[in-house]
Amino acid sequence: MAEMTMVEAIRDAMDIKMGQDKDVVVFGEDVGYFGGVFRCTAGLQEKYGTNRVFDCPINESGIVGVGIGMAAYGLRPCVEVQFADYIYPAYDQIVSEAARLRYRSAGDFTAPITIRTPCGGGIFGGQTHSQSPEALFTHVAGLKTVIPSNPYDAKGLLISAIEDDDPVIFFEPKRLYNGPFDGHHERPSQSWAGHAWGEVPQGHYTVPIGKAAVRREGQDVTILAYGTMVYVAEAAVNETGIDAEIIDLRSLLPMDIETIETSVNKTGRCMIVHEATLTSGFGAELAAQVQERCFYHLEVPIERVTGWDTPYPHAQEWDYFPGPKRVGKALVAMMEEI
Structure with a gap:
């Protein structure tokens, strides 16, 4: 067991899957050299190279669309939309392509794509960096929608999402990224022994999607x-x-x-x-x-x-x-x- 923040647990999940499966690729805005705006992908490009961890233009529709194409041809992309507020330009790709690919092709193709995105408030980001749009995706048949509350679940659920043969929208509450949260404070209390800063098993494990x-x-x-x-x-x-x-x-x-x-x-x-x-x-x-x-x-x-x-x-x-x-x-x- 290791003590991890949610950021560290999410990074560890991607690291483990990339080490196990060469078909797993990670990309999005600033996820490569910079390591992501919240540092969730820090060090992955250095470890796995620019062919498997790379930066994209500011084009969410393009990021997700490319990921769906990769998934249809056998890769397992884990793409990042920098904030959940930015996911709307990609909504058509997610709904019209990713969610329907298995059904439209009678099972000949699947879309094993995981779309990670930080959600919710807590950073004074206002209307364009703090939204919680999860209900828009739970309405869509063919998608799975996941929101972890602690590092243990974040790692196990993300590994499950990457291994899943269907598209998973993986929301990450940004208030829980970097430390414990006692339900009150604007900033996490480092003295509060909550699940948001907890012990996480080393190596591969999964938390089943669909179980509360x-x-x-x-x-x-x-x-x-x-x-x-x-x-x-x-x-x-x-x-x-x-x-x-x-x-x-x-x-x-x-x-x-x-x-x-x-x-x-x-x-x-x-x-x-x-x-x-x-x-x-x-x-x-x-x-x-x-x-x-x-x-x-x-x-x-x-x-x-x-x-x-x-x-x-x-x-x-x-x-x-x-x-x-x-x-x-x-x-x-x-x-x-x-």
């Missing part, structure tokens, strides 16, 4: 969260003293509905927490699934605590995020409902 993790067992309410919001939920639970069960989804699509259903049927209450805006956020799908499957076990309405339905506010970033205070207030209100 129960981070905290409880009896009173189920909290469904992913990425950074797992820690916000933990902080709210610790501060309110409510016996909540916290489920880290890890994989949004495929979704581990069995784990969710078991938990909600046990607690009778369900809260959904995510950083993206409320309307048409992934929480809407979660709420619908829970309502359909757990209706007769629910004691109160499903609650969603999310970002605002506004363009991302630069100056009010830390008010925009669901924080422990807002989540805790909603938890207390749920417990008071009859």
Whole structure:
């Protein structure tokens, strides 16, 4: 075991797969010589050469399109879109080509491409560097959508994504990149012993895509969260003293509905927490699934605590995020409902 940040764990996953499989290639904007804006690819070009780790022009549609072509011809590209906010020019390539290639070719071709991209806020990046667009991809049949919350899962899920024969959108919460996060502070607290700075096995291992993790067992309410919001939920639970069960989804699509259903049927209450805006956020799908499957076990309405339905506010970033205070207030209100 080695202690790693999420950045180090992600880099280690790519390093291991590139060492094992010559067909794995890494490319994107500034990922080569510079090592990526968040340093996730630092040292990989020096180790594997410019044919396997290389920089691209500022052209997300081109980066992803080239990656899909490589994947169709047998390579396993792991491409980086520098910020999730920049992924929209590539959306047509992802939806119309990558997601449909297996079906359009009746299985003759696949698209084993992994698209890595940092998501969410925490760096005061404003509207163009802080978005959480995960719901746009969970709507698309043929894609898998993954969001890890800690270094162990980040490495294991990324290895699984690279080995997967279908396209995987791999979101990386940037607030968790470089150290522990206690759910409160603008900057990580190095003294907080959380999962965002944790022990990671050396060498190859996988975390299955499509399997959630129960981070905290409880009896009173189920909290469904992913990425950074797992820690916000933990902080709210610790501060309110409510016996909540916290489920880290890890994989949004495929979704581990069995784990969710078991938990909600046990607690009778369900809260959904995510950083993206409320309307048409992934929480809407979660709420619908829970309502359909757990209706007769629910004691109160499903609650969603999310970002605002506004363009991302630069100056009010830390008010925009669901924080422990807002989540805790909603938890207390749920417990008071009859």
